[in-house]
Amino acid sequence: MSTFVLLSITGLGLGAMYFLIASGLSLIYGLMGVLNFAHGAFLTVGAYAMWFTESKLGGVPLLPRFLLGAIAGLAVGGVFAALVELFLIRPLYRRHIEQVLVTVGLALATVALVTAIWGNDARTVAAPGWLGRTTTVVGAHIPNDRWVEIVTALVVLLALNAFLRRTRYGLIIRAGVENRSMVTALGIDVRRAFTLVFALGGIAAAIAGVLSNVYFGTIDPQRGTSLLIFAFIVVVIGGLGSLRGTAASAVVVGLVQQYANYYASSGLGDLSVVLLLGIVLLARPRGLSGSFA
């Protein structure tokens, strides 16, 4: 029983990270029609920015050092994403294939750049001791970072939801996901919404990067790429462009991965998630929420 609880909470923790990456991917594709392969790079850049900031604040006590690092990570991730949209994506307006290709090139170049500067090896990221300890729930010893991941994802989900439902740009984005050209036919310059969505996606991905630093305790150049695959799977299962679908499928994917890896055999969890994608797509090519393209 306690193992089950541990697996479930860990699954939710992973799902939290997947959701954070996938939410940006989903909105970007839903609104702009761009499959953003560079999304993992946003995560990696944010995670490294955090590590770098922490390493430069050597004398500062741990908790503020950690928090400042996290904030730096978010900021860098968001700014990087916005700049990418402005200079690489926007000029290729309406040329969707080229936009996708550019993100592929950017992904390769960014990971290479990070490797060039900081090397291939994993770097340790400092985090407050409390995160490394465990809390006992129903006999299960849950590492405390899981709570942080889950709560953060919930907060982001609520915040994104409130943004989409209550602000004008949120309205524009919701409408744009449904019918981009009609939004322009109302006199609205959607391109600003594009940059905003990229920036928001970048921040969410950077948050995932910060959390992954805590979850794994280290950062390496491949982090973003390895998590991106799962994020893609989550987005496609949940329905491109649907925030709620993404959240639901992130939970499912995280849990399935944990349960299968433990109860069946190691590695089978990853395999079953991948096969889940295949099955869903073949059964319902539009994803669970039915909002493809």
Next chain:
Amino acid sequence: MRRFAVKQALVPLAVFGALAFVPKLTVDIPYVFQSSLDTPGTLQLLALCLVFGGLALTYDLIFGFTGLLSFGHALYFAAGVYVECIALTKWHWGFLPSLAFTALVGILLPLVLGAVSLRVGGIAFAMVTLAFAQAGSILVFKNPHKWTGGEEGLGTDYTKLPAALVGIFNTKNLYWVALAYAAAVFAIVQWAVSSSPGHIWQAIRENELRVEVLGLRPYAYKLMSFVLASFLATAGGVVYLLLLGGATTDVTTANFTLTLLVMVVIGGTGTRWGALLGGVLYTWANQRLGDASGSHAVSSLPSVLRTPLEQPLFVLGVLFILVVFFVPGGLARIGRLRRPRTLQRLQEAMQR
């Protein structure tokens, strides 16, 4: 089936024919190659270029000619590498039987997986192919029955290979094998594309609906193209295995398929020579940039410039972005600067 115009065959014959003489040439080309053309080091690099040139062309068969965006092409290449290696090294089969078996896998695997994947189109198809390739990659890492060697990869049992293909002095033989592969892929793709099914592939790329209206089943033709391309990729995997002497996990990753995409686009998708050119150039650049990073010229640069240049993938990634912006048709179309129709059709296919 239309007959080949003899004129069309002349240029490729000349090119591949000339390339066959390379191992006989004691010629130094500074900067382009580290050592003379007939040395094992350069021949190995050239062979690698030819294998990837051919592989990129197999990818272009489905991408540029049939209009199918796949993120899982690496799977079939990796199948060639791993199945052949396992058959030789873990099952202790002879060379010919292992080749036959790998060929069989090279047909059956894409037939089954393609039959399933092609039930959907556009983005869904791209994602399903990604999923299958990921599954393959995971399987390799899991190392079932200790066959694949997991993370560390698997070295080939060279005693099972014909003596002519083993050892550094036989690099020229491996070069000729790679050349034969590239030439064969070129010839087969040319022939296929100009055949009747080939015309239908291109028609499917242009307008699938119209093909259906004509009473043809696009599904069957797409599957045909998919199986052919994947089989040729598997063959490339075998050649690659011979060249490298072992199987490594990097050929199973989604990243690997993406580099194929990069090769094809840089070279020029949907053209005769584009993919081949792209594959050769990318491979050459990847290797030479890696060599150059140790060189005097680069190490004397200020570190701001030197650091990124030491990573070939950085240079190639940036180059790729520049190509997409300024020469979206790729190098093969360098005269024509307008956006190639292939990309337009692909965009429409993605939006279905």
Next chain:
Amino acid sequence: MSLLSVGDLHVHLGESHILQGISFDVAEGGVTALLGRNGVGKTTTLRALMGLVAGAGTIELDGVQLSGKPTHKIVRLGVGYVPEDRDVFAGLTVDENLRLAERDSEPRYELVYELFPELKERGKQAAGTLSGGQQQMVAIARALLNDNRVLLVDEPTKGLAPLLVTEVARVLERVSELTTVLLVEQNLGVVARVARDAVVLDTGRVVHIGPAKELLADRPMVHRMLGVGSAAAA
């Protein structure tokens, strides 16, 4: 005085040459009807005016060039659009659909609710759950919220029951008192009721320009240019 003038407009979609040199003027005030059989390029003309499809030629609104400008800029110059399939945002509420359309500092909600009282009642309802007729109201209301120089309206009565067709015609009459309208319409009864001028298209070309009443009175011409018989009267 011509409010909107179109000169030698060509539009290619894929391999088809849909509009082959369209030229016409829309006079200020009242309704100009754009007529023609199915598939002649009426909707494409409106979309070209909106900048939603690429076209070559001149398009001038009040002397300002529209051709080549991005859609949102064209709209901001005072062009309202009621598309053929309404294109209301199904996941948004009626209120949100209207709010999204706001452009001016004082959107004309009073006018909109006077014409379409139902929209006020159904404000919180998701637009996707509305009937076809109600969605049409939202689509028209959206264009009316702002003080536009011209409204481009594409087959507003398509698929509507006869009672609703009358409603739409009534609304169009009211609207035409406030703004110039370029109306694509297959229902000749509606055209007879509201239109002042008529422009007829056939396979991508203009084949007739003249007062609407004259055209509609000429039965052989109507038959020849607009297809068999004439659609049900409003």
